[in-house]
Amino acid sequence: MPHLLLKDLPRYECLLEAAKQFPNLDPSACEVFLNLLRTGDEAFRVTDEHFQANGLSQGRFTVLMLLFDKACGQSHSCTPAELADRAGVTRATMTGLIDTLERDAMVLRKPSASDRRMLSVELTPRAMAFIAEILPEHFRRINDLVAPLSESERRTLVRLLGKVASRAVEVSPPQAAAVHA
Template sequence: MLEQKHMALLEEAERRAIAPTDNIRACFELLALTGAIDRDCAVRLARHRLSEGKFVLLFLLHDKPDGLSPHELAERAGVTRATITGLLDGLERDGFIARRGGLEDRRKIAVALTEVGRQMARELFSEHTQWVASLFEGFTADERKTLHELLQRIWRNLDAGKQQTGQTADARA
């Protein structure tokens, strides 16, 4: 289950006895799981000529018949304008979107789904949400709640989590 690089690091940590290796193993198992989920997701989307980034744009546009500007899409998707251009080029090439002049100002570009894009977004939303939900089949509500609480504890131990909560090293001391 663990990647070779993680096995090597774990073995070295065990050899040196410098940290609790059970904690290290748990972290590496979590990394392996998230990597496997990402890979499975990529394979599922690739069947439809989509990446995760393109998939997100389909849904941002799904309920926007007048479309959105590339700037708005970049902001809502949390990507740069350069990234959005590449994603839009691919979606347009595959017939999922069309670029057109804005309704109020023809100098502005609006990006909207084509009929093919709307149909793909509709089908994929159902398929994708069912797949994501299936990852937790057999879990009870209490088990999902416990998992959520455990993941939140890990987040709080991360530097990124501390920044989100405003916790600093001084506050913990």
């Protein structure tokens, strides 16, 4: 479920053309922006395809990874709230994701002993086996995707992406932590 919605990128000449109408339009900036969105989406698609073939969505995969990470660190529990925060979705969304994962016998909800409002979410053995099953192909796809880049190109790309990402956070902070004035 990518969200780019633009199959064919406008070509550079079109941007130059359009720039005549809109003085604000910087062709090179737009070109970077469009390529960034498109490539991000393509990269997403390459892995999502594999997920879908295994009945996963990006959200479900992320939850499994977060719990798997916990499990590896011996900390066998995680609350829905913590999962939501780390996955970057709302708690309502996390409730829905856990619902379907529980339905598919991938996770269990257990009441917390100390605070009766809280739950603890745990992976089932079935989920552990499933993760071990799909991860190798996941990494293979990532390696394959990045294969055309040399190590030095990879460093350059990460550096340039980092500049843009930092700038993005600067110009529009992820969530303006609503202060109760």
